[in-house]
Amino acid sequence: MIINHKCENGRLIVKITPENDDPNTHTIFNSTFKTTATIGMDSNQFEIHLPSDWTIESVHPDVFALAMIAAIHPFIGSTIRLPRGVSPNFHNLVKRVANKRVLPVNAELSPRKAPSNAVPALTFSGGIDSTAAAILLPENTHLFYFDRLIPKPEVKTLLNQEAAYYACDRMAALGRPVHKIKTDMQYLRKPVGFNSYLADAVPPLLLADYYGFDSVGHGQTLEIGYQIGHLGYKDCKKTEVGDPWFKLLTAVDLTYTLPTIGLSEVITTRIVNNSSYHEFAQACSRGKIKQPCMNCFKCFRKSLLEKVMRNQSISDSFLDKLFNIRDAKIVLNAPPPIYFASILAYITAHYNGNHPKMLALKKNVRGDTLQVDWMNKWYSKSQEFLAPKYRNHIKQEILKHVEPMTPQDIKTMKQSFSKSYFN
């Protein structure tokens, strides 16, 4: 893959030219719908709007290279060729960890070192989980909102960024450093989406030396990081969330910091509910400010979880509406395990009503038999995803809300949602 770029007034345009051995499609398994889908490259360029005085010289060549790898990862064959040479150290690590050559190599270039007064960066969506992550990180953490540019006006999208903009503005008003970075990077592929779990961190990567960062991360939870409740437990370092990003980030002196990766959605919901940030954090990316769409699976799951966490009664008429959501019907009727089955088990374990569909769901996800209390606790093995510099701070914040899981809790978590159970 050949990468070229131009940059004017901070507006970076990246051009991507495939080479012979670059795949132009790849297959992914969609764990929500239990289907496989072919993802294709749909564009050979993307743009990203950085501060007006940003230039390519504002970022270390190794970090720029890592940002490009994160943006287009599955479409890179054996080699990625960049405008500026990378350090031998970076080249060798990518070769070893991801089996790709990054060229050219600049033998004179030293590896990137974060400045001593560096601060952390976090990708922030305005949703519950990344808001919880922002609460757990130090207050000087820079929050990056991935502001979707729609490349053509005729492109239809269900996305509504109003609520997320509101969350960004409220965060900024509270004194948190917030950046909304416009980009059409998600349109590189069809169907539209991120090409890797580090792709939404491309803005903070490109700005890592401009602002001085020593860590980047996102607000994914235990259910995604360790695949709990939909694919069977797997060590996060070996899932697509962690591999190869955990190792590659060390080469540029940025630690992959994932404050919520050892916490279930139960806890991220509690952390946000216990904070003043609750007023603006909103999981749904289709609704309006303080008005989730109530027409997507996320609204199905998160609105029920919210009620359970607040000990509110769940009326039959509310459930009638939720079970009528088209997206929810598709997810709930997909082959088992249902996506986020663990959270649905938690919700239904705390449901005492008689709604027939809710009772059927309870049986399906084993909310009637499973132990679910471990979801109220922290999986402390996940602290390897906390930068040493911020680890104590984040741990202290986590332990204000939860206890660590006991060995028995961990056994229950792994056994309840192991691969073998589902097979």
Ligand SMILES: [Zn+2]
């Ligand atoms: Zn929604």
